[in-house]
Amino acid sequence: MGLKEVLKPLGAWRQIARKPHTILVPKVHREAAERYRGFHVNDLGKCIGCGTCAAVCPNEAIDMVKIEGIEGKKGDSGFRPRIDYGRCCWCGLCVDSCPTTSLRMTNEYIWIREAPDDFVYIPGYDIKGFEQKEKGYRKDKEHSFTDYHRVPMREKEPEERLQTFAEVVLGYTEEEARKEADRCIGCGLCISGCPDRMHIPDYIRAVASGEYERSVNIMYENNPFAELCGKVCTRRCESYCSLGNEGDPVAIRWLKRFATERFSDLKEVIRARKQELKDKSVGIIGAGPGGLTAAYYLALRGYKVTVYEAMPEAGGMTMAGIPKYRFPLPSLKKQVEFILSQGVELKTNYFVDPEKFRNLMEIHDAIYLGVGLLKPWKLGVPGEDHPNVIYAIDYLRKVNFNESVKIGNEVVVIGGGDVAIDAARVSRRFGAKVTIGYRRRKVDMPADREEIEGAEEEGVEIWEKIIPLRVEDAPEGRVKLVYGKARMVDQGPGRRPKPVLIEGEEYEILVDRIIVAIGQQADLTFLPQEFAEKMEVERGRIKVNERQMTSISGIFAGGDVANRVADAISAIADGLRAVKGIELYFQGKS
């Protein structure tokens, strides 16, 4: 130590000559970094109120509130996040877990108030002036807490499928199923899409944690045809999945299928509590999914239930209409047997006519009509009575009951719904060359997207904008379909464009069979005159109230015959609802 140590520190004086590095805040506004986690903004239109941000917030800073001008609808809870900046810690977990990416952060950071109550804020609703800021923390979809990629379902190769009526999809392995189920964020918006309002997030979570038995039990709380739905449901829930906004929705249907298929004997799995027997009996006409659902829950509630079925097997449309490559027979048998084991009596080959109906009204305290739609709509064109024109539901029923049907080598299917696709794919399995003619465009087809893709993979050709004009006889036992082309006429926003025939153009196609699949209508001829008069019918369907009661008290109806949707899950929902209705009806009566 010496003079050097005394003098050297004086070198710091050279700083005087340097330019200071002070940032002259607030004269100079320094913008925060590109990724800065500043105040939140929310795109209210994109937000679906799933509440994931509130669930992941470590500080309970986010509260879901109802705000003016936003109503709940299917796939949108109507709630929006409200953030308390007296709680927030700007960690950005909410942004990283937002499934719609509507919530993000700007790089704004100054929020100064004199009162402590001014820190509660609904991003997107309370306008603060920084909504348009582009910079700030955003979600990187591939590196966030949300997994947008569905575990792909393995399927048989198209060539292999055509050889057999075995199931097309192979199902998830346990690992795949748990991985897929774990994607679910549990928001519950899917419930809004399900007619039966199944507890979807609960049973998905149970699958994810490996509690399959619990999962199936949750399903059976309001759906005794869980396995059926796991295979052939129209899965409208998936179109409201919050992950579907930015990625693939959770494969709810396949997960249900996975969980239910694990158990061959449902009696050991389902722990439904049976109530004491009651002195009331219910007759159910039609052993379809809706009728059997009603039967199952009525039996659980202690009522005496008898189901009358015209066909030799129970199952209704799922037995007769759905091809076995989608829904194998053993699976249906298993579910029906389980329902019957709850004390439901089934009478097959029991065709109800007016006389029998009167009798049923006598012996039962209530009647549930689950008769379905049996009468096919006709094309309404000249020459339709040609023997080579057949109707898809008749065709499918015969195939399913192993009756022989000749369809030849070339087939044209008219229609665009699931039945049309089924008929086409079944025909492909018989080796025919199949064309589907639909009057709208392919995108307008009401059939399931995956089904359409599957059909196309199997070699079904789909012709758009086809309007049949007439059917003509052709030599060698063939038939000629004469058709015109349609153009789509816009019907204004929110409505499907309407196909309009282009006049003066005619085309023809020569085939062996024409399969008509343009829908079915109710056949209510079994009703005796006095009931048929009183029964209100609206546009071909029986009119029911919110408890599924028809205009005649004591008679309930559900399923295809009563609703406009005409799918299995709606029928099941109707059946479940009717159970409550019947119970209330009994209570009111006694």
Next chain:
Amino acid sequence: MNIIERLKERFEVLIAEKKRKDLLIIETTKKGLIPMLFYLKEYEGYRTLTLISCVDWIEDKKFQMSYILWNFRMKANIIVKFMLDRENPDFETVYKLWPQAEAYEREIHEMFGVNFEGNPTQNEELILEDWDNIPPMRRDFDTLKYSMEKFGEREPKSRINIRKEISEQYDEWRRK
């Protein structure tokens, strides 16, 4: 002979698990703990006490006491633990072996209510001041409830369970 065998030879070892190549977990009994720590310190070279910790296994009515030691030459940690009765959490101090144990034990006494016989300062307040409830780190102490009662909240949060709310809302639609 490795260390686990040497320990098993001398003491009661309930569980011995090699977690990583430098982390060994040994479970022993209340009686065997202090002799084992002494042995580890004096003969095995685990001369440093890194941490004393306590875990509340309220379901089993036990406190787990863990002592983490560090061997500078072997570059390895060892966790020695034992289960202490939760109803009578009395134990002895290891302050004579390591001076820092005094402060660790003082903290555990404050946070869990474990009594360390022979620790001179354990009854002094370390972290809390004028504490008026059960020791706060015990699992049966509800900190949210305590906080809300004592400190309040600016605007009571609705704390709605959005998930439940959603499914109820849809149930209502169904009833319509």
Next chain:
Amino acid sequence: MGKDKFLNEKPEKLTYSGVFKKIDNWARARSLWVVAYGTGCGAIELRPTFTSRFDAERFGMRMVGTPRQADVIVVSGYLTVKTLKRVIRVYEQMQSPKYVVALGACPINGGMYYDSYNAINRLDLYLPVDIWVTGCMPRPEAILAGFKRLQELIDDGKADGWKKYIEALDWYRGNQRKIIKNWRMPNYNW
């Protein structure tokens, strides 16, 4: 010992007004000394604020070691009960007029520690806060903007939390005593 002004008397009315009061406020606003008490994590962002990068001394602000010379106390984030007691003590030692700035989310509504048994949730129950700056932690720029706002308030003569504190002392004391069990607090007089 002088007369115990603090507890028994209302704040004296200023005998001068008009332009003199304005000058007074102008001068006060431009020499805010902040007591050097890092009560919580916000202290980490106070350091850059008061040193060369952001240099709050440009606005006449600096850190000062003793509360007796300070005008502002910055409650930098959460307050534990133990610290609250010290903060109240520091605040009461400060000379009027005095101002409180609360940084971060925690003093507003508990912040991250809303469920902690040891951190208070609402500072306004215990101390009269003039300016709230939210953020976790607020950046030095935000803190400076907060001080800037405080200066404006003082300029307008609106930053009168200290008067409210004296007027509503019983209320504040009641709240304070509710959570501070052992009240060993001298009554300061100055």
Next chain:
Amino acid sequence: MSTEEVRLFIGPQHPGVTGNMSIEVLLKGDTITWAKTHIGYLHRAFEKLMERRIFIKSFPLVCRICVPESDTNEENLARGLEELADIEIPERAKWIRTLVLELSRLQMFIMWYGGIAGSMGLSTPVQWGIGDRDYILDLFEELTGGRVYHIYILPGGVRKDLPEGFEERVLKTMDLIERRLPEYDELIMDNAVEQKRLKGLAPIPKEWVEEMGITGPVARACGFPYDVRKNSPYEAYDKLDFDVITEDGCDVWSMLLVRRREIDLSIKLIREIVSKMPKGEFLTRLPNVLYWEIPKGETYVKSEATRGEFGYYIFTDGSGKPRRVHVKGPSFIHGITLLERLLVGQNIADVAPILVALQICPPEMER
């Protein structure tokens, strides 16, 4: 000289203490005869709060445990949970984590370097230290989106990739800091006052180091080559080339020297990390964080913070929340056991430099 003992409370509101803590001393004249550390002013019950939060929600919490050096906490907890849940993280994530940790250490050391001078009333380096540290905070802000609390290291990797051109900016900042360091040295190391006051101040008996569990630069200043980065390497430290820095003086001056050399080492390591940074993925997909459950287990993970060994003792019980997380901050031993013994016999004026030299960070003592 009076023989009467005076009881003096230093802190919590005191410019000389390194945060919100206080020391109670008995004085005989200028000499301390007894000392006691009082903590608990910053106790927020992190460990309790973590027990009632799902794993992912703990991350915004833990970085508040040590305010100036938050990344160590995140990294420790993330690594512990990865070990218990058996998650492999990508190579690039390890390197980015190492980079963040080193940057974090560097900014802390620079602030400390100014702080040790400030503790003796030399306030110019304080201004410099905090000012230059801010350039590293700018880097953090760009990388992580937060200046102080980064919440950047999560289980599975890191949250975001390095931005475009980030490496060059890191190197530029390193050049800037390296250019500035000789000026610090002139003012601190070559300063007669500093040398006179710090050399031989508060000597630590060598046998205390192992006995008390002293770690970090304090242990290294006593000749113990104890550095977690070398002894039990974590992340990418085993692929880096460095030696443990030791000094033999056992006094505050040696601690100063160790930390001064640590700054150089950190800059060297950061350059090395940047040059070796591998390409590829930086985050493995976690299970759904809202429902993430980790099987029952316990582990102790540790890393080298600027102050010493930082450890996390983590318990899981198969549920979605940790059963217990015990955070072992190095300051607990340094600030209570060591400080209470070290202060005895020292001059009251030296309390501040000793506190800064031990680099006591109160929030990690009481959590």
